[in-house]
Amino acid sequence: MSNEPMKIPVNYVETAEALKKILGLKGSPVAIRFAPSKEDIPAGMEELDKTIRHCSMVNLARSEGKVFYAPSGKHECNGGAWSLGLREITPTLKTGEFYFKLGKYDSAAACKRTIDKVPHLGSGETYATLYAPLEKTPFTPQVILIVTTPRNMLKLAQSTLFRLGGRIHTEFSGIQSVCADTTAQTYLTGQPNFSLGCDGSRKFSGIADDEMVMGFPAEMLPEIVGALKIVVGAPGSK
Template sequence: MPSAMKIPVNYPETAEVLRKYLKLRGSPVAFRFATKKEDMPTGMEKIDKTIRHCSMVGLARNEGRIFYALPENHECNGGAWSLGLKEITDSLKTGEFYFKLGKFESAASCKRTIDRVPHLKTGDTYATLYAPLEKTPFDPQVVLIVANPWAMLKLSQSNLFRTGGRIHAEFAGIQSVCADTCAQTYLNGQVNFSLGCDGSRKFSGIEDGEMVIGIPTEILPELTEALKIVAAAPGSK
């Protein structure tokens, strides 16, 4: 697979910096949307089961697995829809799905939330690709990190290091790993922090004391250089 980045990124070195300075449990995860079959890296294997997107991220993070998934491999319809793999179901579109799960006062309040969930156009994605960042055989579009709030603090400071400003995280307590940190980060090119939803905490190994962040790959070199400085700063904990 030819490089999809004009300025190459040293992924093993970047992963080592992230793991060292953030004291990570597990690997940063490389994620990519493949738009057509021809985009697939040579030699990548298709996952051999049907599970949730967040669980796939967990396999790359915790077990070092490298694989791709087609629509039929995605168990969670909400996740598959937000990633551009499947049509939205009627129960999700109307708000009935999360209303029945007890997450909202009414189907209407649920629908207001669903209508604002970041998502790719259905059919835009042929497959989703996953790998630990240090071993990725493809150029990711998003890098996902699951870590504790202290590590997220360092990432926030690193993100603001050069230009300053404010962090504007956007999430809804649902579809954290799929919509909040993959789809949204890919679509707007901005770092996004999310709390981890009930599903991702249940199925992907996100612990009670951990959060998730999506980082556009284009800013990784600058972010990791800033992280080295921020983590060693006199006022850093």
Template sequence: MEDYDVSGYDIVSKKIKESLGLKRSPVAIKFVLKKEDLPEKIQEIDKAVRHCEMVTRASLGETFYATSEDQSCKGGAAAIGAGEAPEKIKTGEFYYDLGRFSSIGAAKRTLDAIPKIDMDIYATIYAPLEDATFHPDIIVVVGNPAQAMKLSQALVYTLGGRVKADFSGIQSLCADAVAGPFTSKNPNITLGCSGSRKFAGIEDEEVIVGLTGENIGCVVNALDAIS
């Protein structure tokens, strides 16, 4: 079993929440490759739901892990490495049938460009950042545009540059906010998708920011300096 006995994320989360004025917690996400590496103190989620719903539940205080069988949205699960996408999602037919695209070709090109984690993930751990007893691979922040702006300012505070937003209105909390930052090691801002707004309670005025866990200390220091 991997050692998940870490501390300090309660302070990190408090600083982020206070600096940005967030109404819910940043969500810490960690990928587990093997069953034997699951921590004993973290329990499996009580029922199968969508990944975006899991992010919302964690932002409101729950800590749990989910296997691929616990992921009810198979498209979202495939984006984060927790299973294979159904054929109709791979081809774009699913979204074409929903009326989101004018042609199968447009749908397929979009689905091909969506970030995906090319790993066989056994389970994904979700927790409010302040309760994380593990080093997160990804940290998801849900907030309003002004809060996302301030977070963007913190991201460029030390080295400068630009914050890029890469999205298509599909698979936002899975592909855009988790798979994209995990594979590119760059933060990403996404406007959400119909699924996350319908099922996960992402509000009309909210946007999502996906951060990598490796440099969260620099982000917090920058937020302090900007404040």
């Protein structure tokens, strides 16, 4: 999978600054890329020096401006690593036992029905996940994540419909919100997705009680930023 620039050039510094200014973001939009092999990691990028969850990695880029990559061994959460294509699903996750023991479902069967529908890349497809604040990204992003307030999510939702209209079909299940809902699903479908967050991401990654998560394909950056500038100033906007 080539890391060549997109054929329609995007100024990541300008688009990041526009998103931060228009939405008043606390932190940066986060650029993410899946590297299928070690050779796909840009020269000079450093491997993360600790083992944490994908959602916590997103927070490092969002809140601390960190640029890094994380192979499978640096991913603490098995569910996140599986959904991102870094490793096989664990037996307890596959059967539903894991989330059932956490008290999230009335039965292991209910949990399994949910797990079976969690979006995920093929196991072993990903060697490492790459992270950066959008304005500092040394790689061509595939997914952009934004963590912000419901009001801002409304404006982002309106911006995704600005050109063609229609309806937004978002999917989430209250688990694996940052890894599966807004990273893996967005990458696999090529469509924006919104998530309420999950207990793990809210506990470990700095998502506040008054914030949500959105992922959208990096190819949509110019369209979303251009629409946002109009939508937020429209006569009908709050």
